[in-house]
Amino acid sequence: MDNETHIRVRYAPSPTGRLHVGGVRTALFNWLFARKNGGTFVLRIEDTDLERSTEESVEQLERSMRWIGLDWDEGPEVGGPHPPYRQTERFDLYREAAKKLLDSGAAYYDFATPEELAWLRERARAEGRQPIYTGGEYREMDPDEAGERIQAGQPYTVRFKTPREGQTVVQDMIRGPVTFENANLEDFVLMKSTDTPTYNFAAAFDDAEMEISHVIRGDDHLSNTPRQILIHEALGNPLPAFAHVPQVLGPDKKKLSKRHGAASVEDFAERGYLPEALFNYLALLGAGYAADEEIFTPEELAERFRIDRVSGNPAILDEKKLRSVNAVYLRRKSPEELAALAAPMLVESGALTEEELGRDRARLANIMALLKERIALTTEIPDSVGYFYGGSLDYDEDEFENQFGKEFVRENFPELVERLTALPEWTETAIEEAVRGLAAEREKGARHLIHPLRFAVTGRTVSAGLFETMQLLGRERSLLRAGDAARKMQRLSV
RNA sequence: GGCCCCAUCGUCUAGAGGCCAAGGACAUCGCCCUCUCACGGCGAAAACCCGGGUUCGAAUCCCGGUGGGGUCACCA
Numbered sequence: 001m002d003n004e005t006h007i008r009v010r011y012a013p014s015p016t017g018r019l020h021v022g023g024v025r026t027a028l029f030n031w032l033f034a035r036k037n038g039g040t041f042v043l044r045i046e047d048t049d050l051e052r053s054t055e056e057s058v059e060q061l062e063r064s065m066r067w068i069g070l071d072w073d074e075g076p077e078v079g080g081p082h083p084p085y086r087q088t089e090r091f092d093l094y095r096e097a098a099k100k101l102l103d104s105g106a107a108y109y110d111f112a113t114p115e116e117l118a119w120l121r122e123r124a125r126a127e128g129r130q131p132i133y134t135g136g137e138y139r140e141m142d143p144d145e146a147g148e149r150i151q152a153g154q155p156y157t158v159r160f161k162t163p164r165e166g167q168t169v170v171q172d173m174i175r176g177p178v179t180f181e182n183a184n185l186e187d188f189v190l191m192k193s194t195d196t197p198t199y200n201f202a203a204a205f206d207d208a209e210m211e212i213s214h215v216i217r218g219d220d221h222l223s224n225t226p227r228q229i230l231i232h233e234a235l236g237n238p239l240p241a242f243a244h245v246p247q248v249l250g251p252d253k254k255k256l257s258k259r260h261g262a263a264s265v266e267d268f269a270e271r272g273y274l275p276e277a278l279f280n281y282l283a284l285l286g287a288g289y290a291a292d293e294e295i296f297t298p299e300e301l302a303e304r305f306r307i308d309r310v311s312g313n314p315a316i317l318d319e320k321k322l323r324s325v326n327a328v329y330l331r332r333k334s335p336e337e338l339a340a341l342a343a344p345m346l347v348e349s350g351a352l353t354e355e356e357l358g359r360d361r362a363r364l365a366n367i368m369a370l371l372k373e374r375i376a377l378t379t380e381i382p383d384s385v386g387y388f389y390g391g392s393l394d395y396d397e398d399e400f401e402n403q404f405g406k407e408f409v410r411e412n413f414p415e416l417v418e419r420l421t422a423l424p425e426w427t428e429t430a431i432e433e434a435v436r437g438l439a440a441e442r443e444k445g446a447r448h449l450i451h452p453l454r455f456a457v458t459g460r461t462v463s464a465g466l467f468e469t470m471q472l473l474g475r476e477r478s479l480l481r482a483g484d485a486a487r488k489m490q491r492l493s494v
Numbered sequence: 495g496g497c498c499c500c501a502u503c504g505u506c507u508a509g510a511g512g513c514c515a516a517g518g519a520c521a522u523c524g525c526c527c528u529c530u531c532a533c534g535g536c537g538a539a540a541a542c543c544c545g546g547g548u549u550c551g552a553a554u555c556c557c558g559g560u561g562g563g564g565u566c567a568c569c570a
Contacts, residue, residue, distance in 0.1 A: 048569090117567090121567095125495095129496095180497075198569085199570045219499065221565095223499095244499085249563080285506065286507090287507095288507075292508085293518090294519055294520085315506070318520070320505080321505070324520055462532085466529060
């Protein structure tokens with residue numbers, strides 16, 4: 001493949017917390033774009049903020065990416081031709097580049113103190129001007145004098161000498177050309193007084209060094225892009241193409257955050273969403289796919305992905321829809337897959353022990369087959385499966401009275417239990433015949449027996465079909481609970 | 495506030511000047527299936543932000559307003 005046109009994209013998160021779904025979505029778009037075009041997807045850790053970056057976040061981030069199904073061709077763990085892939089390990093590279101900019105006159109040493117800068121900003125605000133710092137006396141200071149000050153130990157930053165006139169145009173693949181007046185851009189910092197790079201400098205430098213052809217990122221970076229373009233030009237780098245994808249918002253149209261319930265990949269995982277469902281939903285969100293279908297594999301998504309179709313609109317995450325997509329994925333799973341998913345959750349919830357589980361793996365699969373159309377989130381599993389295990393149940397008093405207080409039930413339930421006990425074989429059809437038979441003899445609708453029986457054996461008013469449920473519950477357990485209910489019924493005051 | 499982006503049903507969207515009395519999906523509401531709940535099937539309600547242009551003709555193009563979002567750090 002032609003190296004000049006080889007597509008290389010990157011996702012460059014800063015490890016300062018959990019991976020936000022807005023973040024994974026842009027990672028997803030990068031991944032999709034790379035897969036679609038036979039390109040390379042690079043992961044780069046932007047940890048230049050020593051204060052906020054943590055090792056734990058790096059691990060969490062990589063774990064979240066892998067969980068949802070995003071693998072990277074180059075980056076931490078996997079390596080690649082442009083190492084290292086963590087900015088804190090690339091400081092020498094930035095220092096060298098800063099030197100180059102200083103030598104060419106594209107940048108300068110700035111000795112203004114933070115207090116001075118704050119005062120300048122304040123005064124600008126008081127006078128109703130925009131605070132645009134242009135370096136004052138330092139911008140054109142004689143290099144020798146600057147050198148002397150540095151020798152004397154005076155702290156400094158390195159700033160970019162932003163042109164005071166003209167415009168910088170971002171050619172955005174989603175929005176078209178976006179024009180910025182250079183006069184509105186200040187002389188931004190390239191190197192901090194700690195001799196470490198700022199985001200704009202490190203990002204622009206790395207994108208060029210790593211030969212990134214397309215920068216696809218959140219639109220919160222759109223206003224940074226003219227600065228990065230200026231850096232690229234000063235460094236003599238070819239410009240990558242840009243695409244700025246919108247944020248993911250909560251239902252109140254504010255940036256999605258924890259107070260909306262869930263905002264990070266881990267939050268959604270904890271709430272019972274499947275990785276493939278989150279992947280599918282997020283990839284569809286605001287991506288401008290044709291609307292006739294909505295369930296796609298990552299491969300299908302990649303095949304159809306078009307960056308220029310991505311909407312410029314902020315996208316509101318609709319958890320109801322995510323939930324329904326999740327339910328589809330749950331339903332599509334085989335009973336065995338669902339059993340594997342459910343097993344650890346059931347053990348953790350205390351519904352059963354490891355041994356019990358190991359003894360009857362097939363039964364769990366059968367239970368899941370019965371339940372899978374009734375759950376939308378994996379977190380619903382323990383509650384909906386729990387009554388298939390264990391012995392006697394604690395009945396809700398009010399509901400018990402509601403179910404067993406009726407005269408017909410009081411008169412016939414004991415007989416029903418007897419007939420069930422006498423059943424020669426415990427099968428769905430045998431149970432059904434017993435129940436319907438008795439109801440027919442008493443000239444009543446079967447539902448008058450079915451509902452209390454359901455409540456007796458499951459402890460709840462809703463479940464899968466009663467007869468198949470009872471077969472799976474097993475004779476012993478069903479009869480135990482039915483007997484419990486019959487006795488409890490006797491004690492009910494009339 | 496300055497700068498920038500954006501604007502079709504509640505939400506995600508289809509729509510690239512006539513095919514649109516605007517289509518789909520989720521959610522909502524009915525009906526059917528039925529032992530309950532789901533699943534499934536059928537159906538209903540629901541949108542082109544406003545105002546000016548351009549044009550024979552605009553949801554689609556232009557301008558303005560309004561609204562929403564982003565960003566204004568030695569954070570990324």
